[in-house]
Amino acid sequence: MALLDRNFNLSQRMVQELGRTIICGEFTDNGLPTEAELCEKFGVSRSAVREAVKMLSAKGLVSSKPRQGIRVLPEDQWNIFDPDLLRWMLESKPTLSVLKEFLQVRIAIEPEAAALAARYADPGKVDQIEKALERMRKAPDNSPEDLEADIAFHVSILYASNNRFYIRLRDFISTALRVSISHTSPIKGNHEGIVEDHAKVLNAIKNRNAERAKHSMLLLIDEALNFIEDSIAAGK
Incomplete structure (x- = not known):
């Protein structure tokens, strides 16, 4: 049994x-x-x-x-946006190709969410993004606390977009991050640089610069995507 x-x-x-x-x-x-x-x-x-x-x-x-x-x-x-399915995919050790697909979806969603946050987020929601960034800054590199703070940063931006459809993608984004960060952060190996890249997104949102927020988020995810693509090309 x-x-x-x-x-x-x-x-x-x-x-x-x-x-x-x-x-x-x-x-x-x-x-x-x-x-x-x-x-x-x-x-x-x-x-x-x-x-x-x-x-x-x-x-x-x-x-x-x-x-x-x-x-x-x-x-x-399959309803792959279902939270249970996403979790099971994570537990089944997804291939690099699946991670690449995760990041391709993120790159289609999060830059625009960051731009919307720069336009429409109220001070309370911007504060949540900033608190998540501070948690990242204080957390040990590649620690569970660092991972959870990173996820909180990105999910807070979805909420700050004030777009109900983007907010509903929080489970997908959280799972995509949980998988991809654990693979890309050790490769990058620069905690301070990762934090500063996230800070560029926050600062653009705080300054209400939608285009810069969008571009900064795009660069953030595109770098992770490049790491995954390089790993696939190397046959890892």
Whole structure:
């Protein structure tokens, strides 16, 4: 019987376990075990299995139809902006190609968010960005505190944009950062330089210079993207 996380109810525990295995590609034949087999595997009732399948279906991972059983859907149908899927992708040690795609999305979103923050952020939201930067400045290089402060900096800018759609991308951006920073920061190896690059974004926002804020954020992410592309080219 699988060991399930006690922080979730039975169906939610199954979703966590099955979701991770699907993301990791364990079910390569596109089929999941039958309801009866899942009941046996996880020691749960059929109703718990069916509820779990509904949750996985809502995430675009599986479909369940009469005579077809429970099928794993193609990856292009997965709701990859779902926070659970993002976390499972992180836990499955994503490839450099996935990191590159993360950064490509970030580069399409965050520079404009920074420009909007320069135009529309109220003083309280600018203060949140500045507090995150100060946490980065004080944190030991490549420490958990440094990582969390860096994430808080970028998420604070999404909130400061005052754009509800950008704000809703906070989980995606947080996960993308959590993965990419852990790969690129050790390569760059210059904590002070990283902090100062972030300070350029903050200063542009504080000075209400939208174009400079956009450009500074673009350079920040583009540098990380270059590191990833160099690693891919080197076959790492």
